[in-house]
Amino acid sequence: MKPSLVLKMGQQLTMTPQLQQAIRLLQLSTLDLQQEIQEALESNPMLERQEDGDDYDGSDPMGEGAEAASSTTTQADSYQESTTPSVDSLDDDQWAERIPSELPVDTAWEDIYQTSASSLPSSDDDEWDFTARTSSGESLQSHLLWQLNLAPMSDTDRLIALSIIDGINNDGYLEESLDDILSSIDPELDVEMDEVEVVLRRIQQMEPAGVGARNLRECLLLQLRQMPENTYLLTEAQRLVSDHLDLLGSRDYSQLMRRMKLKEDELRETIELIQSLHPRPGSQIESGEAEYVVPDVIVRKHNERWLVELNQEAVPRLRVNSQYAGLVRRADSSADNTFMRNQLQEARWFIKSLQSRNETLMKVATQIVEHQRGFLEYGEEAMKPLVLHDIAEAVGMHESTISRVTTQKFMHTPRGIFELKYFFSSHVSTSEGGECSSTAIRAIIKKLVAAESPKKPLSDSKIAGLLEAQGIQVARRTVAKYRESLGIAPSSERKRLV
Template identity: 65%
Template sequence: MKPSLVLKMGQQLTMTPQLQQAIKLLQLSTLDLQQEIQQALDSNPLLELIEDTSDTGSNSESSDSSDEHQNELTQQASSNSSSDDNSTDTANTSSQDQENEGSDSLYEDQWAEQIPSELSVDTAWEDVYDSLPPSTGNSSSGSDEDFDYTARNSTAETIQSHLHWQLNLTPLSDNDRLIAIAIIDAVDESGYLTCSLEDIHESFDPELEIDLDEVVVVHRLLKQFDPVGVAARDLKECLLTQLTQLSADTPFLEEAKLITQKYLHLLGNHDYNQLMRKAKLKEEQLKQAILLIQSLNPRPGSVIQDENSEYIVPDVIVQKRSDRWTVELNTDATPRLRINASYASLVKRADSSSDNTYIKNHLQEARWFIKSLQSRNETLMRVASCIVEHQKGFLEYGEEAMKPLVLHDIAEAVGMHESTISRVTTQKYMHTPRGIFELKYFFSSHVSTSSGGECSSTAIRAIIKKLIAAENARKPLSDSKIAKLLEEQGIKVARRTIAKYRESLSIPPSNERKRLV
């Protein structure tokens, strides 16, 4: 074949840098968007934040008036004063300064005499320094009073650090301390021992001549540390350790120890009839013993959690005003930007120098960035308003009134592609009178009803949760029974679907929900 030139016509979608930036900002969460804005502010000198100028304006007005008043006083003083008056004023000023210095030093001497040279052991700082003079004490503003130094600067405590702190306060020999450290290092986040005592014993150097009995004794000591039951090898040992710490006159203590020691598996299976028969307990005795066991902590390590609080900042706020649901953007979530007018005025059209090119390029980037932010806010508002319009029943009556909704419905309503709606609703949150929800929460599949309508899966989950909450604890509802109850309401749902919805709500099956009460 000979090489030749051929002309063809076709359409091709090109992703411009502006479009790529708009899509990138559209799918970012609030925290990620704030980081992106901060990076843009650091890299582009033509971008700046729009700060609240309400207080600044009042301060500037007051400062201007004070400056004008000061200028008037200066003019009057210059026209009416003489050299003699100036010398007299200087002398008076120096004498007043000396008097002030003398009074201040006298006051400080008197205050210092009130402080004892040595403080007793139980003396607190506030007992002596509570009545500091205003001139010498450090002034604290209202914001400083609300500042929680411990919460912002302290490191999160772990179960190991908590146990090591108690170990340092316990007098032990060198070998026992090594054993205790090895046991503490083998404790997991729940507070349980992750390996056997034999493995811990074999891990030591034979030259130390540590016996297994020493490991058992130190392990028994560690189980008494706070929280009680920590470093236990299983649930039975953890609960028994906590029961032994209770007072001997605790009601139904012996029954609780008997159940925990021998019949804990029956209690876990909720086989109360066999439990009463084997333990030879009456129903009331079993009920009180179970209540005592339920008051214990099966996961002692959960008392000390190494978790940082994560806060959700809503992107949109929904409120009801004058019998209408209104949607507005959360202005506190995203900073407002503008172009620095001083730098923008330095751009010259005909100048091709490097400085002018630098400013011109950053000016164009700043305009694109601000336009992309505006496009993101407009798209988010349109999608959120459409969701609120479609889910008014949820806002009025709750989850049971949730309507089925898919991405295609919102895409048709706002005239956008489904992929765009997916980006907008991912990691975006809406603040409503019923709580803060992700925009994805309002989308759910549907189930046909006997009347030919549709019911949302979210509404079905709410109905299942309501039925289980009102069930008889002695005879909990099975999945088949719940399916029949829903069918009576005109909702056709299979038993397997009920089981799937129940598991998504973290609700155990009927045999595990059985109670004596």
């Protein structure tokens, strides 16, 4: 094929770097946005944080609408401890002169006065970790090792105990078999299976009760054996767990009463004793890091009107540094001046992107509140169906933009903190020709299950019938799907004695 030159004309959509930055900031969560802003402050000298009480002077050193503000800096008088007389040597007049009416600006109390906190290690010390030393959380493994270090035993038994603890999962169960644990020990120690079982029993006596069990039955029996001997119905509970745990799991109470020869009241109290135990004892010790949610939007009711406002404390306010911006010269094409001009332009676009993000977030949040006013007034059962297209059409934006705005953005309401995506749900047709939100249906199912008879819980078919009586037409499989999403067990597992 002979090569040739071909000229073609066409249209292509491209996004400018400014638009790409605006879209990227739009989809960031509040915590990610705070980190992005901090990185921008550290890399761009033209950006600075606007503190509370700072006033804009309205000047524009470049004549292009840059947000500039006059910043005043007050130098604090240094406090020399070497020239400070002791408290005992000061009379009343001198003591009054030593106490200023106000502390200098940009100083902390500890910078001026000696406090008890000064005795703490310096924050610059890499070895000092306040969170690590004051945190109450610890892992199950470390908790067991701490108890092991306090237990007197031989070196061989301690080595066996370490192997057993390594095989215990976060729920407190021993996942490794005793044969595998025995094979992992050095053969030169000549350890036998009896020794491994003895060490395992010692670990099973540690806290939390039930740790080191190999199955649920053993876990419950270990906890029952550590209860006081005079505990009411303790023997019956041990016999039920040991011999009839399968019947308890299937809720076959009639069989349990017949085989254990117990009355209904005695069986109910026995089951209550078993239910007071922990099926996963390790979860009492294992603790993860707390996850904090910072709301982006705050909704409150004032004078019978719902008000929507941005959480100003979530994102710091930025502005262009007027002093650095005033150093930029128009006609200068030097490398330093070009760098400063580029930094100034980047700072302006960054601030503009943040303003665009806030405006878009406010528009979307306001429309959501308008659509879901019933939820704010009456709760989940009044939730209306809502899809991305409805909000996109109301604010004049694309659905992809609405999806970015509602992802990892949270709204603080009088009913709690919810992700913006929570207010979007599909709909189900009603007998009157209307629509009912799937969130409202879940709330109704939860309400029906809470009011059901414990001896005869509602089946999925029965719940579907009750919803149909309210004009909501849903299939049984749909009810089962909603029930599972709520974490509600099937009717056979909800049956219990009263």
